[in-house]
Amino acid sequence: MRIALIGQPNCGKSTLFNQVAGYKAETGNFTGTTVTFTESSVRVGGETIEVVDLPGTYTLAGTNPAEREASRYLLSEDVDLIINVLDASHVAQGLELTLELLAMKAPVIVAMNMMDEASRIGLRLDGPALQAKLGVPVMPLVASRGRGVKPLFLTALRMGKKESIDTSNYLEIEENERMARHRLASDLERKFVKRGERRVSKRDRLDDFLLHPFWGYVGLILILYAFFQVVYGAGVLIEKPLLAYLETITTQAAAYLGEGKLFTEIIIGALQGVIAGLGIVLPYLVPFLLGLGLLEDIGYMSRVAFLMDALMHRIGLHGKAIVPFILGYGCNVPAVMSTRTLDDPKERFVAAALATLVPCAAILSVVFGLVAFYLGPLMALILYLLNIFTIALVGRILTAMIPEDTPGLILEIPPYRIPTLRTVTQKAWFRIKEFLVEAWPLLIAGSAILALANYFHAADFFNILFRPITWTLGLPAATGVPLIFGIFRKELSLVMLGQALGSMNFDTVFTSVQMITFTVFVMFYIPCLATLGALRRELGTKDMFAITGLTVVIAMITALLSRGVAMIFF
Amino acid sequence: MVLLDVKKGDLVRILRLDGGTGLEDKLTQHGIYPGDCVRVLREAPMGGPLLVDVHGREIALGRGVAKKIFVEDKECE
Missing domain, CATH: 3.40.50.300 (P-loop containing nucleotide triphosphate hydrolases)
Known part of the structure; x- marks a missing residue:
């Protein structure tokens, strides 16, 4: 039945x-x-x-x-x-x-x-x-x-x-x-x-503040700021001691198995993958997804669409297209899929293209694990602002190229609801499970394969392939392999970076300028495999390639510009 | 008079929707029909949308949309 x-x-x-x-x-x-x-x-x-x-x-x-x-x-x-x-x-x-x-x-x-x-x-x-x-x-x-x-x-x-x-x-x-x-x-x-008599509760008065023409935006900034502080705070609290502990295990394992042997290298490589998942990705992913789920279930997201509609219009979209963007901070795949709720095909293309530029939770782990960890949370925030600015600019250019007027926003604003612990945790678990069963095994296998490739010096071949890009950006040649792995899963680019440069203490192998350039490039370049699949499903193969090409161009330009600016300050 | 001209807090009745069938479809799908009463609850700044109340539901309408909804300021419940 x-x-x-x-x-x-x-x-x-x-x-x-x-x-x-x-x-x-x-x-x-x-x-x-x-x-x-x-x-x-x-x-x-x-x-x-x-x-x-x-x-x-x-x-x-x-x-x-x-x-x-x-x-x-x-x-x-x-x-x-x-x-x-x-x-x-x-x-x-x-x-x-x-x-x-x-x-x-x-x-x-x-x-x-x-x-x-x-x-x-x-x-x-x-x-x-x-x-x-x-x-x-x-x-x-x-x-x-x-x-x-x-x-x-x-x-x-x-x-x-x-x-x-x-x-x-x-x-x-x-x-x-x-x-x-x-x-x-x-x-x-x-x-x-x-x-009957409507009981006016605190919930009904909440919008007087949260949708206020001035205080509403103060609230929006405060809520997003608090959100990032909590995610970063929780992440760093777990990451630091965990990484130190896991690093010790790795050294002990290497000593126990005997340095320099092929078998040791593979085991250590796989172990690095396990560590990356445990120590770098999960500490940020879990609080982020819990927080995002909470904001969604309360009903705040539609309010964000209401507040941001005027701004979204400047990039040629309307407030409803904010949904793919916000989902995009979790994962670009549902973001691209949610463009289906938009009525106009052109708007769907622009929204999907822009959604792939939104840094997802995996990229968040790169930004936090690299930039925030070594250069401070303020620097991470600056990169996020740069990202928003870039998206706005690209949106303007894209909509100017494909002119057509959008009908405007029609969106129901639901009442605030008190989320149940069950739905919020289940939702977070639903998204985390995807990481555990799909990405983590790939991470571990990829890490082991890269260790193998390193042992036989095969990585050089991939590095040469990416050399035109890495050379232009002033990055070490060894970053080519991490960038290739980043196409599989974005978080791999950080893990593989540790593997490729031979240390997870990135400040010993990277300059501050290189950290920024690398992160900015990773933020924008080629969507991950899963997102490419979603793009192809929603828009077709041609548009998928168009968007991929676009991201590479954007990544090169923004990474070069931030390199220039970073060199002045560092 | 169009919905965009209505003062915050005022209750008005919708006369007609004038944005072609596409817009009319979208509005009726969200439960906004000619003859319905709407109250403007809030306005977002910088040319942002209006928040209106229709039958107790809150709906955000972009200004371009609100410009195409003709209303009259007459007896409403």
Whole structure:
């Protein structure tokens, strides 16, 4: 049996999905987190069923690719039952989609999610009466806390098993046209939802500060500053003692196995890879992803889009395109994928190109592990500002080259929600797991292979290949290999750097100027393999190569410029 | 009068959407229809978007969009 979850953006479909399927879908308190469907087998009442989480859609006649995906799936795949998730605090809005489904005579259960939120703002829904009127089951739900999930799925199971669904009780949609559906949905809300006294809480007053024309930006800077301080503080606290400890182990292992032997070199190489993951990447990745997840779930990200819309317009995009950018700080892959929520193809290209320039968590580990660690957090902040400035400039140039006016921002700002510890940690774990199972083994293997290559002096060959670039940037020839590995995974460029230069104490092998030049180049050049794959999926091969070429040009120019500036100061 | 001209805090009724079918589709998909009442809650500085309340939901609208929503300042609930 196959059950599909459908509903408007940000009504909690993915939260419900994760409740039954374990954490498999990205969630966040902003529109359009899910851009493709996720399917999972779930055991309910002793039976195994397929549950599909579809991207949020306001209507079955949607216009952007994420919305089209949802309706195409519903119409083509064989779906036994549809759970239509509604946000109970905005019933009329959600019912418009329900009415579309009823008009299709689709087998539907309505799940009224966020019942807690609705009662907080003083709404009282008459569920049984609405159920009688619509002719389909209406079930209460608080997906974030797991309340109502079990009854919902047991009902779904019972209904899905039936040969055919009795649609004779379905509410008759006389005029199946959007204006008529809108009127009918509003009428239904007026009839079945009683508006009580709205309890104004601190949460409602929060936007007076956070969206204030002046204080809002102060808040934005403070929040992002605090965010980076916490990430850096937590990272450095763990990294320093951990690295020192692991360095001792390596030296002891080398002495035990005997210096200079091939076997020793390979083991030490692999060990360096393990250390890099433990000591350099994880300390920054874990707090960063926890923090990002927290900001997303609270609902702050849409506020950032609101605040930044004017600025984004200057680079030819609108505030909604801030989502790929913010996701990009975690990982460029979901960032590129989220450009699917943008309506205009040109805007998708520009947003995807710019998103690949955003330094992801892996690059963060390079910036923090190299620049912040040796030259101080202020220097790291300067590099991040340089990055933002470069993105803005490139955005302007790109949009000037492909002129076309953008319709402007239309974005729902969700209410603040108190995130549950469970969803935040699960989300972070979901993203960290990717590093552990995909990147780390590659890191260890790559490190060992490089040690092998070093032993046979094969690295020289790769270094010569990259020599034109490294020479121009004034970097040691040995940095060629780390840069090649950086294309596999960005964090590898730092690990391999240690391996290639023969020390993890980078201040002994690199000058300050070289550290800055290297980091700036790594920040921008060629997207990692996973991002290239995402670009190809979203935009096609031609655009993927165009963006790759663009990043190399940008990386060369910015690295050369920062080298020049750095030479004046150091 | 268009939505862009409405003072912060004022409640107005939407007369028509005048930005071609593309924009009209986008707005109706977000639950903004002619006949609906909207209140302007906030304005972002530097030519940023407006934040409006439609049926208790908060929606950010860019100025280019707000310029294409014609409204009248008349009886609204």
